[in-house]
Amino acid sequence: GRFGEYGGRWVPESLVPACLEVADAFEKAWVDPGFREQLQTMLARHVGRPTPVTPAERLSAELGVTVALKREDLTHTGSHKINNAVGQALLAKRMGKQRLIAETGAGMHGVATATAGALLDLPVTVFMGEQDVERQSHNVFRMRYLGAEVVPVRSGSRTLKDATSEAMRHWVSSTEEAHYCLGSVVGPHPYPWMVREFQRVIGDEAREQHVTVPDFVVACVGGGSNAAGTFAGFADTSARLVGVEAIGGSGATSGQAGVLHGSRSLFLQDEHGQILEAHSIAAGLDYPGVGPEHAHLRDLGRAQYVAVNDEAAVAAAARLARTEGIIPALESAHALAWVAEAAGTPDLPAGSTVLLTLSGRGDKDITTLIARAEESRA
């Protein structure tokens, strides 16, 4: 549960037994070949794993670096979130829980949990900031259509941070019957570890799919689950790991050590220790902190964290669409933006090979992209 000085289980005492129960259940499940096979079968049959690695040939030619994309956008529901949601839903079933709770930002984890719940006949309640409910209405309808209850959260910045707080409050009063299906590598132990393990399928697959180890492994970081899962597959290689944050939600890049949502990690906060509101065009990166493992990898120097702004992400999304026929999630577009900016500089020398995890597809962002396109025309 510790990543260097980060991590831990900073939860109200009411949640401690529940966290211990989850940790115990996951620990046993993860070494149980039966569970692993059940998960593997579901990922293959329902989720569409393995996802391919796509050489981005036209983009590579433009940038002077060889970029390959790990295609989490091709999973069922359209983002890597499903890997974890299916894993935790199976675990919840094994634990005898009767329903699932989740928080969501962009809505992808909410949709993934709603999907896993439908599949395993577990009712799902999703907490979502009111602002995100408005800007990600497409996903709200998907969740409801899948049978999930979506609860708009009106406190604080009305985004992911507040949705997470509200999900934890709700969990306090329902630990007996409900499993909290946390969507990122944040929260109290065992979540940062468990979610990374459920997401390491991204990195493990990519590693196997890559004949030679790439020079750089790049992924976007909100809480950081797709990055953690990707990095896990390359931890023991010479690949340089790069996590790309949104400049307005750059916990790893400009945050300070603190405690929120159950773990000690890096958070954007004011001089008094109040957590700041994040601001990003990508709802999934609109979180003021980062998972504890990322904080630790940063301190170790094993991974490097950088931040790009909204404009760069929007431009990178458009570029990928035009060159590769892929509309990426705005979250993943941040990773693309860094590659485009850094290519040919000492940060990412010409001729380097890059594996970039495309965490999800951009369908959910179409209305945002329309608005941006109209703005830039005006």
Add this chain to the structure above:
Amino acid sequence: GRFGEYGGRWVPESLVPACLEVADAFEKAWVDPGFREQLQTMLARHVGRPTPVTPAERLSAELGVTVALKREDLTHTGSHKINNAVGQALLAKRMGKQRLIAETGAGMHGVATATAGALLDLPVTVFMGEQDVERQSHNVFRMRYLGAEVVPVRSGSRTLKDATSEAMRHWVSSTEEAHYCLGSVVGPHPYPWMVREFQRVIGDEAREQHVTVPDFVVACVGGGSNAAGTFAGFADTSARLVGVEAIGGSGATSGQAGVLHGSRSLFLQDEHGQILEAHSIAAGLDYPGVGPEHAHLRDLGRAQYVAVNDEAAVAAAARLARTEGIIPALESAHALAWVAEAAGTPDLPAGSTVLLTLSGRGDKDITTLIARAEESRA
């Protein structure tokens, strides 16, 4: 180019040389291992093939028949249309063409062609009925974002039929430089044959993925490309083939022999021979005819064609979402609706095994489904 008394090449003389050129190019490419490998690589790396077959366990338990879903919704861009678009785009490149023309109904073939064009650096012009432009605005933006030009067609019923006519008109004046990337198993020879061949990957994969041949193989039919591709994999088996049309676009079920868009087939028409406008909640089934091979399979009795109405399709979509965590395209929902209706009747006896092709995902239909849900609440 003939399927019994159907098919042919009923095009203006100006298009005959172009059709011959396409036929010749495809004939050679299809027996060229180099082309086949290039296509296969692109389908694996970019499109995400093979797609899985998902056992729909909860749905099966409810219906009393064992349903497995061939998951074309998991392909890149979200429908089977990409199989054909990538194939034809590669062929166009091989033929030395400089751009692509396409028609589209629901927008999936338009998005697929725009995607293939971006990937292969071929500019794309998509013709789309004005009514479809309005009801499928999500896909219109995707196409434009991918760099394609979308031309709204204001003639006739302002849907797929008219978009196809307009694409053919445009092709007449650009045969030298442009390849017409037709999206279904309709049109003049070689299209019905070529598109089926590009789509037979669906059936071939499914056949290989199925340990035993299913009793029924079911797919929705607009023009009929996903059905043709699916059926192709099971043509030589004992499986009963069922094509499901929209009741308002049921060319195979209630059409009469006629000639449109380059082939002789079955079309909805009045007593004078004027083609009728189709009406379906699923834009992709909103076509008054059916591919010539389906007309022939119907006459032979090798395949059976049935039709379901909008309400049944909407209900079937909701049911799949709640039981399997999959929001299907409204087109595919027609196939599901027939299975739900027929299960347990002599048409589809209890205990039967069913392979159903899920041609695409329902994200494009979310606004329609919202409207329907609101209507039914009012």
Add this chain to the structure above:
Amino acid sequence: MKTDRKILMPYLTGGINPQWTDYLPALAEAGADAIEVGIPFSDPTLDGVTIQEASTVALANGTTPQSVLNALSETTVDIPIIVSTYANLAVRKGFRTELREAGVDGLIVPDLPLEEVPAIEEGIELALLVSPATPADRAHEIAARSRGFVYAVSSMSTTGERDQLPASAIDLATRLKNATDQPILVGFGISRPAHAAEAARVADGVIVGAAIMRRVLDGAGPAEVGEYVATMRAALD
């Protein structure tokens, strides 16, 4: 249809308005040698916007193949009437009989290529189209199977008005003249007297469609249309 002058064949969409047959004598008087009467089809895939619109208007008026043919059987113009329509209507059983009973002299089916000619019942003169993209040997074959005349499509396009006669029109007419003894009529885009004159320097005549139908759609009556056709006549003579 052999005449000793250059042939002028104006086109009219049957049923374009309730008095549409009144245009026929006006066209004849203005110097037409034959008239192409279009039976409107719901999906005119080889027509540009003008004739598409004319077809839509005519169908909205309740026009049917029977109503057009009934009207034609009552007309008294003494020049040949050639019906044009799309394959879906032309291949219907009994269509030839209906045409003959209406006194129609020939048939044009723009989406009927050489290979599908047998689908049209015998007993009506079926004129075939050749396009600039048609290879020489195929053009030869088409010309041999064509009856009444050969329809030379002026350019790679749909029907519709143009500013200039495309060079491909003259090329194709020249090729066809060398290949057959049949009359060669150039159609598609013949919009101005100068186009007609230019085409007829090589070809045996011209077919004028969209330029007429635009005027009719804009409200021109038989007299006004006749005046326009007369300028074409003058240019040809």
Add this chain to the structure above:
Amino acid sequence: MKTDRKILMPYLTGGINPQWTDYLPALAEAGADAIEVGIPFSDPTLDGVTIQEASTVALANGTTPQSVLNALSETTVDIPIIVSTYANLAVRKGFRTELREAGVDGLIVPDLPLEEVPAIEEGIELALLVSPATPADRAHEIAARSRGFVYAVSSMSTTGERDQLPASAIDLATRLKNATDQPILVGFGISRPAHAAEAARVADGVIVGAAIMRRVLDGAGPAEVGEYVATMRAALD
């Protein structure tokens, strides 16, 4: 904080309004034995809507940990002041010194479990929470590490008013009484005098938070809040 009567500890969000310290003597006069003063945190994950709202209002007023502690250092109430706040503020370097300089007598950190106690600097009495879900041996351990008193969380929920005292409150208090000699204070959902009386039949006292803060948010001044607290006092005695 041992007294010979049942302990009453009202809660007040520091900085809830500019005159917030005026509530402190009123609470003392109404019979409080100690006062819990909350330093508002941006993300109060264990608080229900009332104290969430109070925190938001206080922060919007410009309240900071320093402003609360400065005000406390100037207050003259002579009953113990216990500060409560979330871990992110409590683990900041120098926080203990600031608390002591302000004359604060104890600290409550709701999101600080037993395992993380070492993260809090020594030198301040840190009261720990036990919940109905806490197993017996762990409750024992927590009680042993708790200073000043043990905070018995009445039910599996966030802070906030309730209609009834949950049965779990009595169960937990009974368990704790059997496990430790420390005073046991029951908190979360003590909204009515009857709840207080019922809880105090087993426990050594109660903590009253949301019921007070709802009144303050509704505009109740020190006198009115004092009246309410006095009814609690009466119920306990």
